[in-house]
Amino acid sequence: MHLTNRIFDELQPGDTACLRRLITADDLYVFAAASGNYNPMHLPGEDGDGDGIPDEFAPGMFIASLLSAVLGTLLPGPGTLYRSQSLQFHGHARAGDEVESRLTVVEKHDDGTVTMRTEVTRPADGALILTGEALVMAPRLRFDRDDIEIPGLIVQRHRHFEALLERARALPPLRTAVVAPEDERSLSGALLAWREGLITPILIGDKALIATAAGDESLAGVEIIDEPDHEKAAARACALVHESRAAAIMKGHLHTDQLLRPMVDRQTGLRVGKRRLTHVFVMDVPGMAHPIMVTDAAINIAPDLRTKVDIVQNAIDLAISLGSQQPLVGVLSAVETVNPDIQSSVDAALLSKMADRGQITGGLVEGPLAMDNAVDLAAARTKGLRCEVAGRANILVAPGIDAGNMLAKQLSYISHAESAGLVLGARVPVILNSRSDSAMSRLASCAVAALHHARLSGGRP
Template structure:
């Protein structure tokens, strides 16, 4: 098998397994907020055809129908809840979850901050005791297993308390997807603790929190520079000995800027795929991008479906 064939097999294998498992788990009713363009509507319809979700399309009905005509898809049998604009679409999608009408939410063509504002609203949102955070589930051709990156989309400059929730959310997702006890690397620029780089101090504090049971379910090490987190050779050269160094499965970044650049670097320079999900709310939220491929959109749905099923089986996850 030549390198290109191996790469194609690798790139389809990891997400294909998730998609197959989600389809076998049965469809979950999903409130899709403002699917008013071709890409978001097509992704929704494809996920429904794959047997993962039963969509409720929430948005201006005329615009949804127009997008369907442009995409060449048939909306027969799909429920549409008419709303006047994107802010109302987000609010209604949240309300459907609050009423028990939907077990998942999906972002359509509205801005992420519009959707998250409705999700995190104090009186009408979907808040839990946890901080809401985002996880990229990356399929990196050169890495041996799925690589989680958090948080690269929601929390801009999280403090230590927020990072505790960010880490726990990612751990619970890893376990909920049936991937086992994860190895978590808390990233910084260096692997030594120094007051000159505050993220190293927070990384050390997170490791101590794990020792004291404030974070559970994972092996955690940090601070680790990126090379020491994912390269066994780099960790060996630096003399770092831990269950995590060189073989991390979850990368916890110092802030959104670092995480966003890391995820996009892997996507556009390493050929990685990046499924995305928001955690910490009452239900998982599928957060896709207009640049996502069909396979990535389906993988994001699959992750959300599998994790929602896990939350029903094990309520301790996610809170």
């Protein structure tokens, strides 16, 4: 970061400077942690005044602190010290608002202090948030450096999955055929979801290997179907669905193609009409105000337009099951304008238009969008994008499996997200866990499956 200042002798009445800042939910958490102010009026999702509506007001002193950012970085800049600050609040700002902090030099004093007029406004509607007056000691020495850096902060929490688990626990346990749970990790995930009341497992696989994987953990009360052949075990799971004995399928210790192959069989499979099977990662990313869905990152390698229609529609359907009133779909490309040489940008524009014409229903679809302006309002505004989806997308449609898989794993391993994996397009949800998934990820996958099944079946188990 490059910082320079304006020393006392250079300052003149009327000099002004301003900064704009998009207030995020993480700002509210960071300020609460730093200040010790846990007033629910200022915490995302909390209702502090009992009217049933989350308040999410930015604390007054957080807004006031934005003035110090202008003082310390622009006018007068590095070397400035506060003497006093008066504040009068005229309105409130919330998470998601962009505010502008402005300082104007009013008067210089012989002792080296400067009186400055201070104000904070909301440019979107011109609302006045704060006014006041600052008395500061202006710097006397020149400062001009570009090596000022501070550590980044990550607010690491997974409140979205915790909320999904609470909702799913209120449902009857989902009868789930678990295919080849023959290692400790896959079996323990199913048993953990069973203990949490999310599923009632039916274990299908090599009975001896299942017993070995269980170790000292009791399998009393758990139905086990002895079938050592993995593809036959997957076919048996499909049969249980047709027999109405299972309402979901969970992957155990077998290859994904072995699990899915029986599901696409024309006579005994589970496909619904001609809709393709597609995969969705539901991701709880620290700092994001809502879950992020990434699709398709595990099944369709290089989807054509027809397949992308199913990918988008399946994801919208799942988002609705998880409580989204209006899913916002960002169809990703390398650019946010249509370039005939970039096929993903052409497909994205077509998907957006197909949604406008009712060929994709239930959500708003916009594309092409680059990753930054799909999820970041500031980036979207910088590019001049004003549509409902830009900067707010909760479904990200990747152009192919490479991009989708890389994006999902980047969110997991660099952005510290937890992920839940589900295959859609079949008669029942298919829980697709990875061997490296945490306990939270496995539970969340079961919760997502239970909530989706509950909506599609009208709330029946």
